[in-house]
Amino acid sequence: MTIATIENCFKTGEDENERYFGQIGSEIIKEVTQVFYFEYEPKNYCQQVGEIEGKKGYQRRAKPSRQRLFGKYLEEHGQNYVSPPIFLNARDKWEFVPDSPNSRTGKIIIHEPANIIDGQHRAGGFIYAYQELNNSSSAEFVAFKGLSLDKEEKVFNTINTTQKGVPPSHSANLQKEQWENRVGIMLEEDSTSPFYGIICRSGTMKPEHKFQLAAVAKNVLRSFSDDVFKGIELSDEERFDFLCEAWSLIKTKFPEEWEADVQPRGDMKFKLFELTGLIAWSVVFQRRLGTFFNTTSKHIDFNGFSKAVDKVVGEIDWDKKGEFEGLTGEVGGQKIAQKIMEKMAS
Known part of the structure; x- marks a missing residue:
């Protein structure tokens, strides 16, 4: 089942390091991404899931106030200075279709949501801005094609213990x-x-x-x-x-x-x-x-x-x-x- 298609994407890397770059329209971010949570937040603007294939989630509880602040920033300043991109694990549920044989550019056909590894507050901000402020924009993303859930968790921990963030x-x-x-x-x-x-x-x-x-x-x-x-x-x-x-x-x-x-x-x-x-x-x-x-x-x-x-x-x-x-x-x-x-x- 296809839930969305993203055009004008770029592919790099091979095997476990295969990943995609592109932009997701704010009107579909909620449908094509999800937070693999350790603590559920009922007011999170993002889609949430607590268990996948028998494994419990790891993401900390979102702060909806931060998501709203980011959404208001988008409303005031646009996306020109939004950095870094949302970091995703497509879980082998995103299919890259090249523009031509061996091309690294093409489109992505999305069959199921990707897990947000880093950026749930930015993603929630885009969703908030679209749903409540009528602001349409696009979020840049980097998506691994198919990390294991254990590797995904380790990547999250590496990202967030080498920068200020995770307690x-x-x-x-x-x-x-x-x-x-x-x-x-x-x-x-x-x-x-x-x-x-x-x-x-x-x-x-x-x-x-x-x-x-x-x-x-x-x-x-x-x-x-x-x-x-x-x-x-x-x-x-x-x-x-x-x-x-x-x-x-x-x-x-x-x-x-x-x-x-x-x-x-x-x-x-x-x-x-x-x-x-x-x-x-x-x-x-x-x-x-x-x-x-x-x-x-x-x-x-x-x-x-x-x-x-x-x-x-x-x-x-x-x-x-x-x-x-x-x-x-x-x-x-x-x-x-x-x-x-x-x-x-x-």
């Missing part, structure tokens, strides 16, 4: 080859986790979020950085189980200070269940979990660790206006960790 947590969500990112995602997704539903994976914090995925992943890595773990092969599930048990223990020992489901971030009174507390206990895990780890059975003696934590209960001032007032992030976390370690050793 670190969204990149961590995409870079699943790093085990700490995978375990961080498990902590967010698994209902048995003390961190279930409160880790932000897109970079845009919502009211229910307490932590950014990038910060969680960094401290997951820190928790297992003791030398005793370096020569041991641990699965993601084993690391996840260890962390769940360790943090569940902390939750049990400090019930008043554990504000995971009680207060919005701005109203929290204690440092325990925010970034400072995450860092503090991760530093403690780094220095102490290894002493309770049996390298033969790959088991952590949490009874022993629990007794060590008992020495800390009632000895640390977690109040934001207390002993560690004004000390946040790494500075505050390291200070609190130092005091925890002193109490454990007493």
Whole structure:
């Protein structure tokens, strides 16, 4: 089925690098492109799809306000200074028909929408300008003929981590080859986790979020950085189980200070269940979990660790206006960790 045809296109490259250059009229942009989303945005001017061939999407949530601003820019200034072009993956659904045999110029017959790799706000701006401002124009595009969905995601991440754009947590969500990112995602997704539903994976914090995925992943890595773990092969599930048990223990020992489901971030009174507390206990895990780890059975003696934590209960001032007032992030976390370690050793 053909949904549109684009004339006056140019083809370059071969095989996986085959790509097309041209212009898409604003009247058909919505029909011939789509956003392969990780987070759905109901007011996005672009067409959206969350799953293709069993694979979940990766694009962050669009900001319709940015799309409207771009559309208004088009209305005022035209497209003379619109750069860069919209970057697409045609998914082998766009057919290049040369003007003559072996010609690199020709037309593209579109059978299904291409995924927008980079440029959903520009594309949405063209759509907004056409639909609501009656502004007809053309958007320049570069379209890969047929990247795999995995390669498409990697291209997106490469583009957006080598320029200002994608938040670190969204990149961590995409870079699943790093085990700490995978375990961080498990902590967010698994209902048995003390961190279930409160880790932000897109970079845009919502009211229910307490932590950014990038910060969680960094401290997951820190928790297992003791030398005793370096020569041991641990699965993601084993690391996840260890962390769940360790943090569940902390939750049990400090019930008043554990504000995971009680207060919005701005109203929290204690440092325990925010970034400072995450860092503090991760530093403690780094220095102490290894002493309770049996390298033969790959088991952590949490009874022993629990007794060590008992020495800390009632000895640390977690109040934001207390002993560690004004000390946040790494500075505050390291200070609190130092005091925890002193109490454990007493």
